Amino acid sequence: MKILAALWNTLKRPPVHISLGVIIIVSFLGGIIFWGGFNTAMEVTNTEKFCVSCHEMENNVYQELQQTVHWSNRSGVRAICSDCHVPHNWTDKIARKMQASKEVWGAIFGTIDTPEKFEAKRLELAQHEWSRFKANGSQECRNCHDYDSMDWNAMSDEARRFMEPAAERSQSCVDCHKGIAHQLPQQMGSVDPLLAGLVREATSVRLDEGETYYSAKSVDLYTDAERTEQAGVLQVATEVKVLETRDDSVKLAIAAWRKEKGFGRVLYEDFGQNISSAVLDKDIAQDGAMIETHQSDVVDELTGLPWGQVSVTLWAEKGAYLGKREALWETAGQTYRDACSVCHTEPAPEHFDANTWPAMFSGMVGFTNMSAPTQELVLKYLQMHSSDFVDAAH
Amino acid sequence: MGEANDQGEARSIGKRREWLAFLFVTAVVVPFLTIAAVVGYGFVVWMLQVFVLGPPGHGG
Numbered sequence: 001m002k003i004l005a006a007l008w009n010t011l012k013r014p015p016v017h018i019s020l021g022v023i024i025i026v027s028f029l030g031g032i033i034f035w036g037g038f039n040t041a042m043e044v045t046n047t048e049k050f051c052v053s054c055h056e057m058e059n060n061v062y063q064e065l066q067q068t069v070h071w072s073n074r075s076g077v078r079a080i081c082s083d084c085h086v087p088h089n090w091t092d093k094i095a096r097k098m099q100a101s102k103e104v105w106g107a108i109f110g111t112i113d114t115p116e117k118f119e120a121k122r123l124e125l126a127q128h129e130w131s132r133f134k135a136n137g138s139q140e141c142r143n144c145h146d147y148d149s150m151d152w153n154a155m156s157d158e159a160r161r162f163m164e165p166a167a168e169r170s171q172s173c174v175d176c177h178k179g180i181a182h183q184l185p186q187q188m189g190s191v192d193p194l195l196a197g198l199v200r201e202a203t204s205v206r207l208d209e210g211e212t213y214y215s216a217k218s219v220d221l222y223t224d225a226e227r228t229e230q231a232g233v234l235q236v237a238t239e240v241k242v243l244e245t246r247d248d249s250v251k252l253a254i255a256a257w258r259k260e261k262g263f264g265r266v267l268y269e270d271f272g273q274n275i276s277s278a279v280l281d282k283d284i285a286q287d288g289a290m291i292e293t294h295q296s297d298v299v300d301e302l303t304g305l306p307w308g309q310v311s312v313t314l315w316a317e318k319g320a321y322l323g324k325r326e327a328l329w330e331t332a333g334q335t336y337r338d339a340c341s342v343c344h345t346e347p348a349p350e351h352f353d354a355n356t357w358p359a360m361f362s363g364m365v366g367f368t369n370m371s372a373p374t375q376e377l378v379l380k381y382l383q384m385h386s387s388d389f390v391d392a393a394h
Numbered sequence: 395m396g397e398a399n400d401q402g403e404a405r406s407i408g409k410r411r412e413w414l415a416f417l418f419v420t421a422v423v424v425p426f427l428t429i430a431a432v433v434g435y436g437f438v439v440w441m442l443q444v445f446v447l448g449p450p451g452h453g454g
Contacts, residue, residue: 010415017409018416030420034428091439092450098436135449 232280332381
């Protein structure tokens with residue numbers, strides 16, 4: 001305290017012993033040294049040597065990069081970590097450097113210090129980078145690559161077919177070129193992070209008897225509470241009524257329509273509409289004691305098929321249901337728009353009716369990387385938002 | 395004589411203090427505050443990106 005007071009006393013008075021010239025020159029030189037030091041330090045943290053100084057980077061992403069065209073190529077130009085992963089704009093760069101404090105934390109506590117831990121986190125880490133590239137239109141790619149400088153004639157026909165339309169829209173590079181410099185997450189194509197989030201959320205939804213819920217994923221159905229005798233599969237986003245909960249099981253009532261031709265294994269959301277709710281095993285579907293029929297022989301005039309309104313009561317696992325369907329639709333709609341708009345303007349869901357969508361969807365879905373569960377949800381979303389369900393329809 | 399000596403001693407203490415204070419402020423305090431300001435700015439931008447702005451966009 002005393003030292004601080006003495007310091008303040010000295011500082012608040014004009015200097016007696018040091019000349020103004022000396023103060024100016026020393027301060028000026030100090031400023032130069034500081035500025036230089038600051039920039040040098042910033043540059044050091046941008047070097048590849050600095051990045052791979054922790055083994056998390058060295059053993060994983062750095063090794064993968066060496067297999068790619070960004071490491072060695074016929075032109076002899078290569079990209080180092082910071083070329084792609086650090087924004088060049090000053091403010092964003094400083095923010096990124098501060099963000100790295102989280103990486104220091106991770107290095108100290110070993111968040112990803114084994115290959116297994118790294119793989120488990122890879123999807124999440126990749127997603128952070130992808131959303132960054134999405135937001136800035138892959139700016140870091142474009143610091144080197146430029147649509148205007150692309151020579152279409154030097155490209156293969158296939159490359160040109162995709163690149164020309166992308167250039168017209170100035171599309172973000174990483175929209176298509178995920179995995180260009182590092183391996184893709186292993187789960188890619190099997191886990192949709194948005195959907196996974198909802199499934200996780202569903203594990204903590206309280207189930208009240210007599211209330212209505214919606215499946216957040218497809219779940220196996222059983223005839224018994226111990227879940228030993230499988231009876232079929234409940235599809236995603238299907239309305240169910242909870243009748244009873246016991247241990248980890250829940251008794252569900254599923255109201256549906258089905259075609260009264262063949263075995264009637266597939267249960268549908270509504271009369272005359274091929275929106276599937278559940279698929280039952282043959283024995284169950286044929287078992288009059290299991291299936292309660294409310295209406296029978298209602299003929300769909302378009303196809304001439306007789307339909308019946310039924311309900312079935314079966315057991316399933318707990319923790320897979322949400323109180324509302326909106327979040328599922330939102331996820332599905334987002335996925336639909338993202339996946340389809342990569343190549344073309346996606347038609348509005350109400351552009352087709354519920355029975356047209358399945359063929360339309362299966363014809364196109366092969367061009368996307370939607371996983372099977374996601375496909376199921378997205379198709380259902382499209383059908384449930386088709387012209388059959390929207391008033392202002394075609 | 396003794397008085398002049400005392401005065402000389404006080405002068406040299408004052409000079410010492412002045413230099414110490416000057417160098418301490420230019421070499422330690424100001425650089426520290428500058429770095430703190432830049433770090434603080436970076437953190438504020440980062441937090442804004444996390445909660446408000448989203449990831450940096452075009453020319454951000």
